[in-house]
Amino acid sequence: MAEKRSDSAGTKIKKNNAPSVPAGTSAAGTADLPEIPVSRYEEPASVPDTPPAPAVSEPELPQPRRSIAFIGSECYPFVKTGGLGDVMYALPKALTRQNCDVKVILPRYRCIPWKYQEKMVYRGEFRMDLCSDGRSFYVGIMEYVWDGVVYDFIDNEDFFSSGNPYTNLIDDIPKYCFFSKAALAALNYMDWIPDIIHCHDWQAALVPVYLRTLFAGTRVSSAKVMLTIHNLRFQGIYDIPTIKYWSGLPDYLFDYAVLKQGHDDANMFKGGLAYSDMITTVSGTYAGEIQSPFYGEGLDAHLRFHSWKLRGIVNGIDCDLWNPEKDELLASPYGPDDALAKKAENKLALQEQLGLERDEHKFVIGLISRLTDQKGLDLVNFILPELIDGNTQVVVLGTGDVRYENSFRYYENAFRGSVCSSIMYDEERAHRIYGGADALLVPSLFEPCGLTQLIAMHYGTVPIVRETGGLKDTVQPYNEYSNDGNGFTFDRYEAWLLLDAINRAKTLYFTSRDRWNEMVLRDMVKDVSWENSARQYRSLYLELKP
Ligand code: ADP
Ligand code: GLC
Numbered sequence: 001m002a003e004k005r006s007d008s009a010g011t012k013i014k015k016n017n018a019p020s021v022p023a024g025t026s027a028a029g030t031a032d033l034p035e036i037p038v039s040r041y042e043e044p045a046s047v048p049d050t051p052p053a054p055a056v057s058e059p060e061l062p063q064p065r066r067s068i069a070f071i072g073s074e075c076y077p078f079v080k081t082g083g084l085g086d087v088m089y090a091l092p093k094a095l096t097r098q099n100c101d102v103k104v105i106l107p108r109y110r111c112i113p114w115k116y117q118e119k120m121v122y123r124g125e126f127r128m129d130l131c132s133d134g135r136s137f138y139v140g141i142m143e144y145v146w147d148g149v150v151y152d153f154i155d156n157e158d159f160f161s162s163g164n165p166y167t168n169l170i171d172d173i174p175k176y177c178f179f180s181k182a183a184l185a186a187l188n189y190m191d192w193i194p195d196i197i198h199c200h201d202w203q204a205a206l207v208p209v210y211l212r213t214l215f216a217g218t219r220v221s222s223a224k225v226m227l228t229i230h231n232l233r234f235q236g237i238y239d240i241p242t243i244k245y246w247s248g249l250p251d252y253l254f255d256y257a258v259l260k261q262g263h264d265d266a267n268m269f270k271g272g273l274a275y276s277d278m279i280t281t282v283s284g285t286y287a288g289e290i291q292s293p294f295y296g297e298g299l300d301a302h303l304r305f306h307s308w309k310l311r312g313i314v315n316g317i318d319c320d321l322w323n324p325e326k327d328e329l330l331a332s333p334y335g336p337d338d339a340l341a342k343k344a345e346n347k348l349a350l351q352e353q354l355g356l357e358r359d360e361h362k363f364v365i366g367l368i369s370r371l372t373d374q375k376g377l378d379l380v381n382f383i384l385p386e387l388i389d390g391n392t393q394v395v396v397l398g399t400g401d402v403r404y405e406n407s408f409r410y411y412e413n414a415f416r417g418s419v420c421s422s423i424m425y426d427e428e429r430a431h432r433i434y435g436g437a438d439a440l441l442v443p444s445l446f447e448p449c450g451l452t453q454l455i456a457m458h459y460g461t462v463p464i465v466r467e468t469g470g471l472k473d474t475v476q477p478y479n480e481y482s483n484d485g486n487g488f489t490f491d492r493y494e495a496w497l498l499l500d501a502i503n504r505a506k507t508l509y510f511t512s513r514d515r516w517n518e519m520v521l522r523d524m525v526k527d528v529s530w531e532n533s534a535r536q537y538r539s540l541y542l543e544l545k546p
Helices: 082-095 169-191 204-213 242-247 268-275 284-289 300-305 339-354 379-387 402-414 427-436 451-460 469-474 495-511 513-525 529-545
Strands: 003-007 012-015 066-071 100-107 122-127 136-146 149-155 196-200 224-227 237-239 263-269 276-279 310-312 362-370 392-400 419-422 439-442 461-467 488-490
Touching: 003 224, 066 529, 082 100, 082 149, 082 196, 082 495, 100 488, 136 169, 149 169, 169 196, 169 204, 169 237, 169 268, 196 204, 196 419, 204 224, 204 263, 204 268, 224 268, 224 529, 237 268, 237 284, 237 461, 242 263, 242 300, 242 439, 242 495, 263 268, 268 300, 268 469, 276 439, 276 451, 284 310, 284 469, 300 488, 339 392, 339 427, 339 513, 362 402, 362 451, 362 495, 379 392, 379 402, 379 419, 379 461, 392 402, 392 427, 427 461, 451 461, 451 469, 451 513, 461 469, 461 495, 488 495
Parallel strands: 066 100, 066 196, 100 149, 196 224, 224 276, 276 310, 362 392, 362 439, 392 419, 439 461, 461 488
Antiparallel strands: 003 012, 012 122, 122 136, 136 149, 237 263
C-alpha cells in the first residue's frame, strides 16, 4: 500500500512499495534505455541506511564535523562539460579530509556511462508536485558511494533523457526547476538533513528559494544554504509565466528583489542569490569583478546589494587525478626530478600523435578550452599567424561555437605541421597536451577561476594568461629582475598584448633556458591542490551555524 505524506511545503510525497513508471514516461520513451538489472529495482522502497561515513575520531581531523549536501548539474566522472564537473568531484573529496560528511546530489542523465549506472543502488522513489497547476512527477533516487563521498542521482526520464545535460532553455528551465525541488524533497525523503546545502550555478539556484518558501518548516529547512557562482554568464532567464508555471513558486517571489528581471523575465540565479545565506564565487578577483557592470552580466547591482555575504575562494585541482608522476595517459610520466628530460619525450610523442613536425626544440603552445568568446579566442585568432615562425607549434583542443571551430580548422590547414586543431572533447588528449606542451594559453575575456592554468602548472607547462578573475589570483607574472613568478600575463583585452606575452615567453625559452627550466620546476611544486581552499570552505560552513 502506498503511504501518503504531505509536508508543509505542499510537496506530496508518496512512498510506494512497488516500483512505478515515471509520470508521463511512455513505453516508447524507455525502449532504448539500457536494461537495468531487475533486482536493483525490486529492492523494497524503504530507505536503507546510508553507509556510515568514515570514522571521525582521528585527532588530526578538524572539529566539529559538518554535513554538506552538494547540489549541482554535473560531476566528473559521471558527466562533465567543463570546470564545474571537476569541482563537484574534487571539492567533496577534499572536504572529507576536513571532517565533512558530503552527499552530492545530481541529475541521473541518461548519458552517464553505463559502467556507473549499473553500480547505482536504488534508494527509493516518491511523487512530487511541481507545477503551478499541481502536476506531479516521479522522483527516483539512485545511489553510488565512492571514495568516502555519497552520490545520489535524481531519476526521472521525462527530464533527464537527452544526450547532453544541457540542451536549450525551453527544456533546461523545467529540468532544473524539477531538479532543484526534487533534490530538497529527496533530502527530506531520505531523512538526511545536512548542516549546509551547497548549491552550484543557476541550475541549482532555485534550491535556496524553495528552501525558504515552499520547504519552510520542513525538516530540511534547518539547513543553511550557500550558492557558488562558477560562471555568471549563464543565469536561467526566461519569461515569468514559464518559470512561474514550472517552479510552482508563489507570485510574490516574482518581484525585482528576488526573481524578476527587466519587464517580463524571471532570473533563477538572481532568486537564488537573494535567498542564500552565503554566496561564494571561485576567486577573490572575480568576486570583486562581478560587482561591476562589465563583469556583472546584468546582476552587478544585485550582487553589490548582497555583497555582505559574498566571498571568493579559488579552486584547486585533484592531484590524484592530475598527477604527472602517475599519469598513465602520458607517454612518459614524470615528477619534478626528471621533468625536464621527460617533458621532451612527451612533446615528441604528442607531435607524432598529432601529425606535427617532430622536433623537441620547437616551442609548443597548447590551448584546451570550450570554444566560446569567454576564452579570449578572438585574440588568439587574430595573432595566430604571427606565431608561426618556424620555431613554434600550436595545439588546440576544444569544441564549441562553430565560428571558432572553423577558424582553428582553417589554421590547421593553412599551417600544416605547425598547427593542430582537435575539434573534440577528449580527456586523454588533454592529459597529453598538458604533459607535452611547453606553454598553455588562457587569454580569457573573463575567467571566474580557470582550471587549465592550474593543471598546466602542475604538469610544468607554463601558463600565458590574461590578468582577470582566477587567472590573476593563481598565476604570478614572471619577473625577470627577481627571477620569480609562474607564468606570463597581460592585462587589457588586446591581441597585441597577448602576442607580446607569448613573445616574452618565447624569448625566455629560447635565450635563457636555465631560467625557463627553473620556472617549470617552480610551477610543478606550487600548491594548486584543494587542501587550502577546502579549509576555507569549511570555515565558511562553520560560520553558517545551523
Ligand atoms: P570552464 O569550466 O570555463 O570550461 P575551466 O578551466 O574551469 O573552464 O575547466 C575546464 C575543464 O575542462 C578542464 O578540466 C579542462 O581540461 C577540460 N576541458 C576543456 N575542454 C576540453 C576538451 N576539449 N577536451 C578535454 N577536456 C577539456
Ligand atoms: C566555470 C568557469 C571557470 C571555473 C569553473 C569551475 O565554468 O568558467 O572559470 O574554473 O567554472 O569553478
